[in-house]
Amino acid sequence: MMKRKPATRTASAPKASPLKTAFNYASIFVLAGVFVLGIGIGIAFSSTTITDTRNVASREFIDRAAPNADLCVQYGASAMVMDTRLFVSLNPFNVYVSQPSMRPGCVLRTNNFRLLEERRLVTNEQVRDCKNRMNTFGFTGDLGNSPEINCVYQNDGAKNFYLTQSGAAPGQTEQF
Numbered sequence: 029m030m031k032r033k034p035a036t037r038t039a040s041a042p043k044a045s046p047l048k049t050a051f052n053y054a055s056i057f058v059l060a061g062v063f064v065l066g067i068g069i070g071i072a073f074s075s076t077t078i079t080d081t082r083n084v085a086s087r088e089f090i091d092r093a094a095p096n097a098d099l100c101v102q103y104g105a106s107a108m109v110m111d112t113r114l115f116v117s118l119n120p121f122n123v124y125v126s127q128p129s130m131r132p133g134c135v136l137r138t139n140n141f142r143l144l145e146e147r148r149l150v151t152n153e154q155v156r157d158c159k160n161r162m163n164t165f166g167f168t169g170d171l172g173n174s175p176e177i178n179c180v181y182q183n184d185g186a187k188n189f190y191l192t193q194s195g196a197a198p199g200q201t202e203q204f
């Protein structure tokens with residue numbers, strides 16, 4: 029009996045032409061270059077964007093616009109102050125709201141009342157009344173030029189709905 033040699037086929041896989049290989053590498057490099065260029069242009073636009081009163085887009089903008097900005101950031105928090113008026117009629121019962129006006133302001137931490145007392149902007153009685161209600165002071169306008177000062181209450185019921193429910197608990201810096 030004769031042993032048969034197994035038949036071997038010499039069918040080789042089709043080779044990619046050098047042109048196709050170069051095209052694949054070239055297209056990958058072009059796409060990577062476009063991606064990097066896009067990131068660079070995005071960074072350039074975001075860093076040179078000028079914010080104006082129509083676009084309050086960052087905490088830094090609000091901090092810079094606050095009255096007495098350095099003092100406000102050091103002893104409290106900059107804030108957006110909204111003044112509006114509500115009118116309630118009883119017969120017929122209706123509620124009317126005036127157009128709000130927005131101004132930059134500042135809220136002081138409770139342990140920084142002395143700043144207002146030293147400048148004689150609030151009396152001892154006003155400080156005592158505000159502390160008794162566990163409130164703090166907020167103001168608009170420059171402290172050197174007749175600011176508008178109010179005893180304000182921190183509303184813990186006001187939640188930041190931009191944060192998800194699974195977000196971190198508020199830190200100590202949010203308590204005034």
